[in-house]
Amino acid sequence: MEEWSGRELDQQITQFLEANRLRMIGDAKGLIRINSVGQAYAPGSSHPFGEGCAAALDEAVRLMLREKLDVTAFDGYGVKGQLAAAGEQGKGSIGFFAHLDVVPEGEGWGFPPYEPFVRDGYLFGRGAMDNKMAAVAALYVLKFFAESSMKLEHGLYLFLGCNEENGMRDIRHFLSKHEPPLFGIVPDAYFPICYAEKGMLRADFEGEVKEGNLLSFSGGTDYNVVPASATALLGGVVPDHARRLLPPAFTVESAPEGVRITVQGQAGHAAFPEGTDNAAVKLAAALVESGLIQGASAVRALTFVKECFCSPYGHCLGIAFRDEAGAATSNAGAVQIRDGRLSLLCDVRYGVTQDCTDILEQLASAATRYGMQLVRTEDSPPHHIPKDDRFVVALCELANRQLGTDQPPYAMGGITHARWLPRGAAFGPLRRDQPSVFPAGRGGGHQPDEAIQLETLWDAFRIYVEAVLTIDKLLSEGEQPR
CATH class of the missing domain: 3.30.70.360 (Alpha-Beta Plaits)
Structure with a gap:
């Protein structure tokens, strides 16, 4: 596996972001325009969570095929995009897990929730924070490795589901038909890393x-x-x-x-x-x-x-x-x-x-x-990884180093796809050390005027690229998450 110095890697990521920031924002806007509030569960249907969720998955497939990923659909529950050139057969994979369904928009918005826009460094719209911009960031991590000369020892894929907000049947269906990753990254929380979910x-x-x-x-x-x-x-x-x-x-x-x-x-x-x-x-x-x-x-x-x-x-x-x-x-x-x-x-x-x-x-x-x-x-049931797990320690140190923080791993009441993974954790993209610039009750996930700071996403993208390399190396050294 080719090694890059920290400076070389940072330069490669900077160049990639400069070339792709506007495309990432455009892709996220396309997903936000789709009202993907999950509907009543319809088992056996080709659209088990309604037309909006199906449309969001169709858009995800389009983006994955555009990036020349190997795409597998999971019966309307979700879709997986695999980096074709990553890893060797039989070694297992690293997986990103994000979701495209959103909670109902509710009342009190200052603008139409499904007409996204950028203002003052923030992307606004229902699903901007939870979880569509992060889903796009994960897609572009795969794009980064596809275009770089850095080769991974293990596979790398992204799974996007459409029932995270109301039952998590998406990831459960995926795991009923697909082996779990060797380690899963869930970009649906805060840095430095969540080791336990209620x-x-x-x-x-x-x-x-x-x-x-x-x-x-x-x-x-x-x-x-x-x-x-x-x-x-x-x-x-x-x-x-x-x-x-x-x-x-x-x-x-x-x-x-x-x-x-x-x-x-x-x-x-x-x-x-x-x-x-x-x-x-x-x-x-x-x-x-x-x-x-x-x-x-x-x-x-x-x-x-x-x-x-x-x-x-x-x-x-x-x-x-x-x-x-x-x-x-x-x-x-x-x-x-x-x-x-x-x-x-x-x-x-x-x-x-x-x-x-x-x-x-x-x-x-x-x-x-x-x-x-x-x-x-x-x-x-609750999800828990020991705080001293080698992967938790390594990812926590990585996030703190990149963000200039010194925070411990944390537990939370929010739940993510990580709870269904035998080995995985919620890891960013948000920051716990910065106060919200919005009035109380506005600007966050599940709130009116939902928004995400774009600079936060660019920082997270850097962390995710290095996290893949860190996990790949730990797995190659024979480390197994506990």
């Missing part, structure tokens, strides 16, 4: 809301997004009366049936509730406390929302916990009351040493106390 439990609650004046209630779009707004329709209520009983932050409008009440919250990712404000919980609490709601079942349903989700850290559900991965979190991500029934989609992120069985018992008990039912659960 468990994720999704829980569906239901209950009857038959009598009373609560005609409808709606807040939130999905499990893992903190609701940005919530609206309720009440019958037989005079608008001026409602305005006197509610705080000024609540909007009261006349409706044919009575009044429509709306409140804004602060959106964000369910796994990172700091600075968020759940609008659905806020509205439920205000309606109960004001006395505007009539009917025992309606009061009970909204009290369930108010009291069980009053804290994003599980205290009100009896599942508060903290370990090396941080505090457990709980989110009422989508709350609907319609046609006499409550539906609540709950996201729980729990510690790497926390017992999921205990959590399930607490959730079922909470539902019973309020006349609700826990009707469905889906668990994704």
